[in-house]
Amino acid sequence: MRLILLFLPLLLMAQMLEVGDKVTPMTLDDQFDRPYTIGQEQTWVITWDKMTTRHANDFFAKQLPDESIKERVMIVDVSQTPEGILQMFVLPRMRSHEHPILLSHDAKYNITLPYKEAHITVLHLDDAQIKRIDFAEDESALAGILRP
16 A cells, blocks of 8 residues: 555656557666667567566467567566565576566556556557557467467
């Protein structure tokens, strides 16, 4: 509850992105500290917690080798994860995955991203403009959205 109160001013000022809005291109580091500039992909798959990240990782681990990062990216909100926990526990687990997992530390930006409790957010983009927003509960639902 305190965390919500702490970010209440930011929540009141921030406008959540909607269909028709443009995403802001930015550079995020992956789990191996490699920088990626995002904003021109067709799809952003955004996770918010351990469970949604696990579901997305399961999907991306089965992704075909020719499906490049230019088509879809996985972004994990790590803005609320304490740095010590991130370095000692979260990153080592993420480094066991070969696919890029982009880390978003910017809480102010992350609260503008569409969110649904216990769901993976999927933004479908065209020239950095949001064309559709979907939410997936698990790997199966994510596969249904990304591979109809």
